[in-house]
Amino acid sequence: MEYYNTQANDTKLEIFKKMCHIRAFEKQVKKSYDTHDIKCPVYLSIGQEATSATISTIFKPDLIFTQHRGHAYYLSFGGNKDKIIDELLGRDSGCNKGKGGSPGIQDLNIGMIGHHGLIGENVPLAVGATLGDSTKKTLCVFGDGAAEEDYVFTAMAFAQTHKLPILFICEDNDLSILTKKQVRRNWELTDALKAIGMPTANIPDDPELITPYIKEFINKLPAFINCKTCRHLWHVGTGQDGTPQTDRLEEYKQKLLEIGYELEQLQEIEKQKLTEAEVLWRKHLQRQ
Numbered sequence: 001m002e003y004y005n006t007q008a009n010d011t012k013l014e015i016f017k018k019m020c021h022i023r024a025f026e027k028q029v030k031k032s033y034d035t036h037d038i039k040c041p042v043y044l045s046i047g048q049e050a051t052s053a054t055i056s057t058i059f060k061p062d063l064i065f066t067q068h069r070g071h072a073y074y075l076s077f078g079g080n081k082d083k084i085i086d087e088l089l090g091r092d093s094g095c096n097k098g099k100g101g102s103p104g105i106q107d108l109n110i111g112m113i114g115h116h117g118l119i120g121e122n123v124p125l126a127v128g129a130t131l132g133d134s135t136k137k138t139l140c141v142f143g144d145g146a147a148e149e150d151y152v153f154t155a156m157a158f159a160q161t162h163k164l165p166i167l168f169i170c171e172d173n174d175l176s177i178l179t180k181k182q183v184r185r186n187w188e189l190t191d192a193l194k195a196i197g198m199p200t201a202n203i204p205d206d207p208e209l210i211t212p213y214i215k216e217f218i219n220k221l222p223a224f225i226n227c228k229t230c231r232h233l234w235h236v237g238t239g240q241d242g243t244p245q246t247d248r249l250e251e252y253k254q255k256l257l258e259i260g261y262e263l264e265q266l267q268e269i270e271k272q273k274l275t276e277a278e279v280l281w282r283k284h285l286q287r288q
């Protein structure tokens with residue numbers, strides 16, 4: 001199947017802008033963590049920006065359940081930026097009154113419900129919430145480590161039996177903390193779900209590949225997409241082991257250049273997003 005050029009040009013640029021916005025924001029989180037202005041553990045999405053940036057341009061869910069690595073979803077779906085910054089800085093004005101920190105971020109105005117610590121628990125919660133009102137569409141995001149929790153498959157199977165309108169996404173960075181998938185298991189969740197009739201895809205997190213699946217699947221929910229991605233920093237905190245294998249943002253930029261976008265235009269977007277994030281973070285840090 002040929003997926004090249006699956007998006008209108010304005011959508012491609014919107015996705016690129018969102019990816020740059022997330023990268024710029026996360027770089028500021030890293031900076032404030034490294035200077036100890038942020039004191040809570042942080043779970044960064046640097047390298048994993050493409051999935052949320054792409055989904056949010058196409059799918060408008062009523063409810064969003066993410067795991068501990070949720071900053072990119074919060075930002076992509078329009079969560080309040082002041083409140084996430086204050087949350088990370090441990091302030092009363094944060095989205096969880098400064099008590100939850102990075103893994104629990106949420107904004108009920110966009111239907112996003114925060115994570116409380118057990119990996120994959122957001123899957124049965126998403127299923128239960130959608131069962132309660134199946135006129136609502138739900139997005140549920142978890143990691144490849146969480147996919148191994150028994151309650152994840154059983155909850156997804158329940159959603160399949162009851163045809164609940166949930167788009168399940170696994171951000172598969174091939175890591176559960178530091179352990180690679182091939183050491184942990186010899187099966188793919190897509191195969192298990194295919195066996196019970198759920199529409200599935202197992203693809204790299206390239207926006208051009210994700211787009212057609214989202215467009216097709218949102219009319220056939222529940223459905224599941226395993227997006228293979230690359231985390232650039234440590235599981236928690238801001239350290240880096242070696243060189244990341246891929247940088248999807250850089251690859252997407254190259255793709256946009258190949259189809260005729262000007263380098264200056266793309267660099268201007270990157271610069272603008274970096275400046276916006278820097279100004280916003282400075283404003284919050286100066287209030288201390």
Ligand SMILES: Cc1ncc(C[n+]2csc(CCOP(=O)(O)OP(=O)(O)O)c2C)c(N)n1
Nearest residue numbers: 069117118119143144145146173175176177
């Ligand atoms: C039920 C449960 N078991 C173990 C943990 C400890 N733990 C926290 S994050 C994590 C790895 C999660 O990996 P993954 O779901 O792939 O998400 P990623 O960090 O890669 O985004 C583990 C094992 C936990 N929080 N909950």
Ligand SMILES: [Mg+2]
Nearest residue numbers: 143144145175
């Ligand atoms: Mg993982």
